[in-house]
Amino acid sequence: MISDNEKFNMQVKPNSVFLNELKSKLPEFFDLEGNFDLDKFKGQLKEHNINELSDGYQLNFIGKDYARRQAGEMPSTVIVPDEEQNNGEGKDSKNLFFTGDNLEVLRHLQNNYAGKIDVIYIDPPYNTGNKDFVYPDKFEYSDGKLKEMFGMDDVQVERLKSIQGKSSHSAWLTFMYPRLYLAKNLLSKKGVIFVSIDDNEYANLYEILTDIYGEIQVDTLIWNKESEGKSGTLKAVSQYRRIHEYIVVAYVNKKDNKFNKIHEALEGRENEFNTANLAVNGSNEDINHSNYFTLTSPNGKKYTRQWKWSKEKINELINEDLIYWGKDGEKQPRLILPMDERRTVYLSSILNYGSTTSGREDFEKLFSKDIFSYPKPIKLLKKILEATTSKESIILDFFAGSSTTAEAVMQLNAKDSGSRRYIMIQIPESTFTVNSNGEKIPAEGGKTAYEAGFKSIDEISRERIRRAAAKIKADNDLTLPKDFDGSFKHYRVVNPTKQTLEDIEDFDPDNTTLFTDMVDSFSSKGLDVAGDATGEQTILTTWLAKDGYSFDANIKKIDFDGYEASLVEDSRLYIINNGWSSVNTKSLLNKIGTHQIIVQTIVLFGYSFNIADLRELEIGLKQLDNNINLLKRY
Template sequence: MQTDNERYNETVQPNTAFLNELKEKLPEFFTKDGSFDLDKFKDQLKDKNINELSEGYQLDFIGKDYARRQAGEMPSTVIVPDEKQNQGEGKDSKNLFFTGDNLEVLRHLQNNYQNKIDVIYIDPPYNTGSDGFVYPDSFEYSDDKLKDMFGLDDDQVERLKSIQGKSSHSAWLTFMYPRIVLAKKLLAEAGTIFVSIDDNEESNLKEICDEVFGETNFVSNIIWNSRKSVSNDALISLNHNATLVYCKNARIFNDRKGSFKLPLSKNGFNNPDNDPRGIWKADPFDSPGIRPNLTYKIKNPNTGEEYLPPEGRCWRTGPNEYQQLLNDNRIIFGKNGTSKPQLKRFYFEVKDKGQTTKSIWDDVGTSTDGTKEIQSLFGIKLFSTPKPTSLLIKILELSTNGNSEIVLDFFAGSSTTADAVMQLNAEDDGHRKFIMVQLPEQTYHTNKDGKEVPTKGGKTAYDAGFRSIDQISRERIRRAAKKIREDNELALPKDFDGSFKHYRVVKPVKQTLEEIDDFDPNNTNLFTNMVDGFSSRALNIDGDASGEKTILTTWLAKDGYSFDADVQDVKFDNYTAHKVEDNRLYLINEGWGADQTKELLNRLGTHQLEVQSVVLFGYSFNVAELRELENGLKQLDSKVTLIKRY
């Protein structure tokens, strides 16, 4: 008999090791049959792909090169902490909520969450024509710049710009493509992503995911029975949504797919004979196959009747093992003791094996149930078709075990995902953490007279005092957490996390950008405090964050630190710097001078302070201050890098 390795070795070709390495690193370029897609690989190497504008709508959709470029861009925004929330109710929370454009948030998270997210669930716009989706990007580049970027002529530039403000397939694909690309980079190697969609864009979503994740990383298409009522005005009533499931790395996923199961239900288990080992259910004692050593007569001790295995089958064990099971009260003969032998299977023996889920989910509630949940929390109907928490709980039960997994939803909506995370943690003492991202989509617009007018579908929320969707999302988390605490009382885990830290991701205001453009480092007198331009006050948003706090938060993310990193204030005379994990020292505010440089060099030289690098906000320093600090650090025996940022 050959070993697995021997059988494998018979199939090895000269390029097998190379192809296996490619498949590990670049699974998206392999087809279902394991062949390398060279044409697809060549397309990715191209700087420009003008075929997308001449061929029209395929996967080479109008805007694909633009979408690819967006996936590679750095964030142009800053992360502004909500100090009232983060130093108040969310102070000790490990959960995160970001208000802002999810593409920008995904760009920021690339630095400190790449390969760290265990589960992503998103419910993006379905592009139904009535869900309000239009392509939001305004192409802030000039026509000449677009021509240069993508190698286009005048007609092709016009075709590219034609998707602005539209809800075409190409517009939707251009919107989704960079978000899916960045989402993949955030997933852990053993991670999975679930994307809900309906018929309008399901095939296009599958094309994107196949290209980004690779066909070999497709797991399933789960069909959810989303409504029970019938639309009589439709040719066929649409009563389902699809949820596409992909993994990051098929090899790792397959190694661990035994854990990709639902908790085993206790349905069918009971204990009619009060067995001290607990509840059980009866399984057949026969199994497939014909084996002489497992084919023998079994006598029912109650009736004396003898049984042989059914035709084409054999018993599970040999005679000796059977007798041991019988003596151990593991064999029964039907409810009345008059039937063929059965094996008692105890719940404690099989519960950890889990239960394989079906691809059709009709047991997790409907959109109506999701609406009722919102109504029970707010007393009014704020969303038309929210997902029920039972759907998200089932997804989380399937893909997590409660061991501090991070769950990301960057189309947070009503924060059903966050609610589900908290509910499941309360139920199984889990430590899952959530990251929610929601655009501050307003529930009103301002007319020519300066009067606020509720948007279509936003009146109920506006009248209830909510000016944007993200406000509702955060309030949902607070109210859901309160309900969970009330429902569970003493049974709630002591370390239950029912809050979140809140950050707003915003573009600097025009005046700040203009001041940056006009900044002259040779000017020894800094007339403008550049730091203050990044405060929540200057950015015209809530949150009470200083400009220094905004810059520090943005840089910590950029440098790969988590949002609960250990940040310590370090005083140099009257100047406050910030040290992170004995690694970096951040100098942001103005006021640094020769005395501070001397004190810093002394502490570093005598090892009173241990850091590997000093990071400073260049707009707070003039040339003389920079030169003095830079020269001083170079003279130290220990290597300390100076990083200047603008």
């Protein structure tokens, strides 16, 4: 027997996701059998000249049909809650962190976060040719199946399969397309996505976003990654030094999307704002004080004084553009007074916020070690989010990396008492490999991280959030909002084990006896991951996402004569564990019949029921006056 999701995936075609979206928005162009009426659609377009439209540019690459099909598939993984984190420091948090393949996580989020994300920022692999990207997704179908699904011949199949493990442009496009397509479904009506990239894939990224969002919905920003001095990471070419990267922006509806104005320093306009001494009065200076140190102006002039704040605090003020160095940039620094120091402007198409060096320094303030390559600077992310979010926005980053986005969200919330929420997704990329002797050795580029005790990138991501939250609390002790959210709920998105898949395949729903406890195979222990989740908790969490519930949905345990089931939002009952019997059916029918509980839908884990108990439950529910929907899932 195959699972419900596998049955669905077998029917998916390259254009399934597009047709479903079209059907939801333009149902008048579909007949009773669900077929798209192309002639009717063409008739509506006649005044726009079909011939001109058909001659337009189209994005094509060898894996496009495969990528389109991936965008239409349902998840084959389960969501395992990290019960240790979620019942500990993350218990009251509204933020989410997913460890797993971002394509699978995006599939899971399609139901419970569709249309709810306000801003997406991602910093995906740049595909520079320096081993920063190889195509990781596996082709799970035979050559014959690939030919059947996509109408390919032998040569085309070989070309498609050749991208696996490669870093070609086609490989990168095939990797990015389904992820960007699914991401669009999550954006709100005024949602926007920002994607960082460099020259290597800029043109292809622009065309992907144009293909998905429409040509008029895409813009390009330029980030000057040397805006705060030499970054030390610039790639020289024979003609010039590259000091920029791109941030491609795509809107769900550009004409209705108005960005906020952001705060900018009035550098060089001293008559427009007031300043105050940053240094302690000369007669009160103490050369032995911890605040006695040297500050260097943008033009290199040094000032050694006792200052009113620590070096760390003053560096933060510098990063916030709250220090004034005079017109020529080399006067003794002064503090720009909070009420008068800044003007508000719209985000510029050329972004001079932070640098690759300051991004590394942001990270090293928390870890004291350079264990992550090229994290984006917090200042850049804060300006983007300041321009695009309200205090209640939800922000998604599905290439979380070092979690710069999460820290930027927390810093903004601390600054304006906001309640923005973030969703981070990071694959558990290992910092080590196993050699021929079975010994763990650091992976290329992962030596410092591995020696620091981090076995995977997602561990670094989560630890940065914890350390950043602690620092924000320490730095803003008196002004921090009481409801400041400095934590997250954590979930691991993983594949069932091979044994579980075999048990699913062998399962016969007509058997009167169950031989295998399928529920336990979905526990943390059964899936060989940390987190202490039971199989029931994993299945329930996975199904809640499928059914459109948030990860903080109201769940009540209801006892049916010794068997506990989960009632969600006082409407949907989930029956998952083994052991259901006639006694439990009688108790359920009694509670519903006497209105002790109100249930609209009952969802049960089919592998936990033998045929006799299942039929008894079905018959009993039909005899009730209540019209209850019974869903059996496999």
